[in-house]
Amino acid sequence: MLQRQHLTPLFTGVRKHAEKQPIQFHIPGHKQGKGMDPAFRDFIGDNALSIDLINIQPLDDLHHPHGIIKEAQDLAAEAFGADHTFFSVQGTSGAIMTMIMAVCGPGDKIIVPRNVHKSIMSAIIFSGATPIFIHPEVDPELGISHGITTEAVEKALKAHPEAKGLLVINPTYFGIAGNLKEIVTIAHSYSIPVLVDEAHGVHIHFHEQLPMSAMQAGADMAATSVHKLGGSMTQSSVLNVKEGLVSAKRVQSIISMLTTTSTSYLLLSSLDTARKRLATEGHELLTEVIKLAESTRARINDIELLSCVGREILGTKATYDLDPTKLIISVKELGMSGYEVETWLREHYHIEVELSDLYNILCLVTIGDTEEKMDILVEALTALASMPTVRLQQRHNQVVVPDIPTLALSPRDAFYAETEVIPFQQSAGRIIAEFIMVYPPGIPIFIPGEIITEENLTYIEKNIKAGLPVQGPEDETFQTLRVIKEHHAIQ
Numbered sequence: 001m002l003q004r005q006h007l008t009p010l011f012t013g014v015r016k017h018a019e020k021q022p023i024q025f026h027i028p029g030h031k032q033g034k035g036m037d038p039a040f041r042d043f044i045g046d047n048a049l050s051i052d053l054i055n056i057q058p059l060d061d062l063h064h065p066h067g068i069i070k071e072a073q074d075l076a077a078e079a080f081g082a083d084h085t086f087f088s089v090q091g092t093s094g095a096i097m098t099m100i101m102a103v104c105g106p107g108d109k110i111i112v113p114r115n116v117h118k119s120i121m122s123a124i125i126f127s128g129a130t131p132i133f134i135h136p137e138v139d140p141e142l143g144i145s146h147g148i149t150t151e152a153v154e155k156a157l158k159a160h161p162e163a164k165g166l167l168v169i170n171p172t173y174f175g176i177a178g179n180l181k182e183i184v185t186i187a188h189s190y191s192i193p194v195l196v197d198e199a200h201g202v203h204i205h206f207h208e209q210l211p212m213s214a215m216q217a218g219a220d221m222a223a224t225s226v227h228k229l230g231g232s233m234t235q236s237s238v239l240n241v242k243e244g245l246v247s248a249k250r251v252q253s254i255i256s257m258l259t260t261t262s263t264s265y266l267l268l269s270s271l272d273t274a275r276k277r278l279a280t281e282g283h284e285l286l287t288e289v290i291k292l293a294e295s296t297r298a299r300i301n302d303i304e305l306l307s308c309v310g311r312e313i314l315g316t317k318a319t320y321d322l323d324p325t326k327l328i329i330s331v332k333e334l335g336m337s338g339y340e341v342e343t344w345l346r347e348h349y350h351i352e353v354e355l356s357d358l359y360n361i362l363c364l365v366t367i368g369d370t371e372e373k374m375d376i377l378v379e380a381l382t383a384l385a386s387m388p389t390v391r392l393q394q395r396h397n398q399v400v401v402p403d404i405p406t407l408a409l410s411p412r413d414a415f416y417a418e419t420e421v422i423p424f425q426q427s428a429g430r431i432i433a434e435f436i437m438v439y440p441p442g443i444p445i446f447i448p449g450e451i452i453t454e455e456n457l458t459y460i461e462k463n464i465k466a467g468l469p470v471q472g473p474e475d476e477t478f479q480t481l482r483v484i485k486e487h488h489a490i491q
C-alpha cells in the first residue's frame with residue numbers, strides 16, 4: 001500500500017488547529033465545550049469538543065473543497081479505486097439521494113429493485129423520476145430478499161433502454177451479493193450508469209475473500225456507509241464516483257444542495273482516519289474478522305434447532321457471493337420469532353443484535369469484535385435453544401413472504417395527490433399515499449402509489465403482533481391509513 005495512505009490530512013489539520021487554541025468568535029457557540037452543560041461536556045470530553053468546529057478558512061469547506069478536505073477525499077478515492085470520493089455527513093441516505101438526483105430528472109426512468117431502502121424512494125419522489133421495479137429473488141427458506149439477477153436486469157434494460165440509471169443493492173443487508181460485474185457490463189452496453197447502494201459493503205473492497213466492491217466491478221457510483229462497518233462515526237459515509245457516464249461536477253453540486261452547511265468535523269475527521277486504517281491495515285484486520293465469523297458460524301450450526309447459513313446459499317441466479325461476516329441466524333425451528341429471540345438475548349445476556357425479523361436474527365462481526373464476545377453469543381444461543389419451554393413449543397414456523405403490491409401511480413404523484421384517511425381494515429383495494437416499512441431494515445412493505453391488498457395488510461398485522469418496528473404512516477397506531485382520495489360521480 002502506498003505510503004501516503006498512512007496520512008490523515010483532515011484529522012491532522014483539524015487537530016493542529018485545535019492545539020493552537022485559537023480565540024474563537026465563531027460558531028459553534030459552545031466554544032470547545034465551555035458554553036455547554038457540564039454533564040454533557042464532562043461525558044464527551046475536551047478532545048472531542050475541541051475539534052467540533054466549523055468550515056472556517058483554515059479548515060476547508062466540504063461544499064467547495066480545496067484544502068485538507070480535498071486532500072482527504074483524494075486519498076479516499078485512491079483507497080476505494082474511485083476517480084472521485086465525496087464525504088457525506090448525512091449518511092448513506094444522503095449519498096444515495098445524490099446518486100439518483102445526479103442522473104434523474106422529472107419523468108426519467110430509473111430501474112430499481114423493489115426491496116430498496118427508503119432513501120431511494122425518497123430520492124425518486126424528490127426527483128420526479130419514474131421507478132421501473134425489478135423484483136428481487138426471495139429466499140423461501142429464510143424469508144429474506146436477495147439481490148436482482150442478471151437476467152432480470154437484461155430484461156428490464158431491453159424493455160426500457162432509455163432509462164437514466166440502474167440501481168443495485170450490493171451486498172444486501174444480509175451480506176448476499178449478485179454478479180455485479182456482469183450486471184455492470186450489461187448496463188454499460190446500453191450506456192446506462194450503475195448506481196450501487198453499498199451501505200453494507202465498505203469493507204468488501206479491502207479483502208479478496210469478500211464480494212467484489214462496486215468500484216472493482218466498474219460501477220459508476222457507490223454510496224458506501226463507512227460508519228456501518230468501516231470504523232468511522234455514525235452518519236459518516238462516502239460517495240465514490242467513476243467518471244464517464246456521470247459527471248463528478250454535477251455530483252458535487254447535488255451533494256452540496258442536499259447537505260447541511262454546518263458540516264461536522266468530528267464526522268469528517270473520522271472518515272479520514274477510517275480510510276487510513278482500512279487502506280493500511282484493513283486486509284490484515286479483515287482476515288481475522290472472517291476467521292472469527294466463520295468459526296462462530298460453525299459453532300452456531302452445532303446448536304440444535306438453529307442454523308446459520310454459509311456458502312451453501314450460493315448458486316442461485318441472485319446469490320453469486322456472500323459476505324461471511326454477517327451471521328444470518330435462522331430461528332424458525334425454535335418456534336419463536338426473530339423478535340422474540342432478540343428480546344430474550346437482550347433480557348438474559350445484554351446482547352443487542354443488528355436486526356430481527358419474523359424468522360431470523362442478524363449479528364454482525366466486525367473489526368471491533370473479539371473471541372470473548374463470540375463465546376457469549378454462542379453460550380446465549382445454546383442456553384436459549386435448550387430451554388425446556390422452547391423444546392415444548394418447538395414447531396416449524398412457516399415462512400410467509402407477501403407479494404409485492406402493484407404500482408398504480410408514480411410515487412411522486414401519489415405523494416402529492418389529494419388524499420384522505422380511512423380505517424386500516426377498510427383500505428384493501430385503495431391506493432396508499434404513504435410509506436410503511438419495518439425498520440431496520442427499512443425496506444418498504446408499501447410505497448406511495450401502490451394498491452393495498454388484504455395479504456399485505458395481514459403481513460403488516462403479523463409484523464406488529466410479533467413486536468417488530470413497523471413504521472411510516474402518520475397514524476402510528478395503524479388504526480388508519482392515508483390513501484388517494486376517490487372522486488365519485490355526483491348522483
Ligand SMILES: Cc1ncc(COP(=O)(O)O)c(C=O)c1O
Nearest residue numbers: 091092093094117173197199225
Ligand atoms: C440497504 C441500505 N441502504 C441505505 C441505508 C442508509 O444508510 P444510512 O443509515 O447511512 O443513511 C441503509 C441503512 O440501514 C440500508 O440498510
